[in-house]
Amino acid sequence: MVERPDAVQTALRALRSRDRTTAELDARLRERGVTEHDRHDALEALARAGYVDDERFAHGRAAALAARGSGDALIRDDLERRGVAAALVAAALAGLEPERLRAEAVVSRRGIGPKTGRYLAARGFAGDVVAAAVAQEGSRALE
Numbered sequence: 275m276v277e278r279p280d281a282v283q284t285a286l287r288a289l290r291s292r293d294r295t296t297a298e299l300d301a302r303l304r305e306r307g308v309t310e311h312d313r314h315d316a317l318e319a320l321a322r323a324g325y326v327d328d329e330r331f332a333h334g335r336a337a338a339l340a341a342r343g344s345g346d347a348l349i350r351d352d353l354e355r356r357g358v359a360a361a362l363v364a365a366a367l368a369g370l371e372p373e374r375l376r377a378e379a380v381v382s383r384r385g386i387g388p389k390t391g392r393y394l395a396a397r398g399f400a401g402d403v404v405a406a407a408v409a410q411e412g413s414r415a416l417e
Contacts, residue, residue: 281308281316286325293331296321297357329365332358336366343380346373348398373399377407 284306285299294302296317303313320326332353339349346367353363370376377399384390386408394404 281312295328295331295356328358329362332362332366340370344397345399373403377403381407
């Protein structure tokens with residue numbers, strides 16, 4: 275078993291390369307054989323020190339994915355897989371530019387067509403948003 279100071283150091287090493295959620299760090303510590311009590315204590319200490327903050331993580335990750343052209347479904351799935359609580363996922367999505375506007379920006383960069391529609395769908399945009407964005411851009415092209 276790993277002792278608490280080692281648990282904190284293990285978690286800090288994991289945080290060196292990128293921000294992580296509490297659930298990700300807990301899983302990493304569990305894989306390293308850290309007891310539940312020591313994991314809890316280490317994660318609590320890191321949260322108090324500001325090293326671990328799932329709300330900050332959710333907002334930052336959602337913004338980064340949105341900036342790379344991801345839709346709400348992809349962002350939601352990514353955050354949930356990383357163990358972010360549903361309320362924090364919802365708050366992070368609410369803080370983003372509306373999905374419709376993000377889809378329109380992708381369409382204006384990539385052009386109108388079925389290939390762009392498939393791209394948007396694969397990137398987690400809702401079907402109605404994809405249809406509206408492609409239709410919106412299509413009507414602008416006819417003007």
